Amino acid sequence: MTTPEPPSPAATPQSQDRVYRSPAGIAGGVMLLALGAWLGIDALVNGEARVRWLALAGLLLAVPLVVAFTVRPAVYANDDRLRVRNPFRTITLPWAAVSSLRAGYSNEVFDQSGTKYQLWAIPVSLRARKKAARRQTQAAAADPQGRTSALPSGPVRASGDQAMDDLRQLAEERASAEGAQGGPVVRWAYEIVGPAVLGAILLVVLLAVG
Missing domain, CATH: 1.20.58 (Methane Monooxygenase Hydroxylase; Chain G, domain 1)
Structure with a gap:
């Protein structure tokens, strides 16, 4: 049987x-x-x-x-790919195609060939960075009685920088996943x-x- x-x-x-x-x-x-x-x-x-x-x-x-x-403008990320919707193009990048994500005066993603795509939906705010740095300094400062304030669980980050940190972590963790393979696809709007x-x-x- x-x-x-x-x-x-x-x-x-x-x-x-x-x-x-x-x-x-x-x-x-x-x-x-x-x-x-x-x-x-x-x-x-x-x-x-x-x-x-x-x-x-x-x-x-x-x-x-x-x-x-x-x-x-919007950025969509899941376990398999990063999809960047910019003003005139939509770029789909499986995580295996992502070489790096960089934050300077603008937030950018690079594919394996070195092509750069700007992340319009995650703007860089120098003001937010300065504000986050002040909060970090204040959290580490001693209070008037000389006692040290309780530090936050992690470094205080501007929202745009935190979003880039999240995307970098996904890229590192998912680059070798089976569903994250392939090359970039660009579609004009x-x-x-x-x-x-x-x-x-x-x-x-x-x-x-x-």
Whole structure:
């Protein structure tokens, strides 16, 4: 009598993405979009024919650019890969393709070929770094009675630097994982580029014809 084969194990679910975005950038973008919508709609409704066309061209150009640089940027990371959504491109990097992550005046990731991709969604804040350094110094200072304050469990880090630390740890731990192999994949955001180029062309034509 043959022994029945055991059922195949269920596929391991993919880990959930960690999402890194800039709340300040998103808030600024929403405010700019609201202002642009107010001015643009007013021009479309109440303006003369030429003003309406200029307003339409301006909206076609400005709205995608504002969305691209404020609302769109995001960084997604899970156990298998890093996905960087920048203003005009989306870069997918399996952890095996990541050479290093560097934080200077901007946060950047390098692939194995040395190509650099900026992480727009994790901006560098020198002010936040100085604030974190002050907090670290204050935590290590003695209180007025001469006793040493309780130190935090780890070094105080700016939010952007802490996010880069988290990504470096993932890259180191997951680079050899089976699901983290492969090369970088870059996709252009044509949904952003297309309307912006169309708006720019229309605006140039309208200004040229007077």
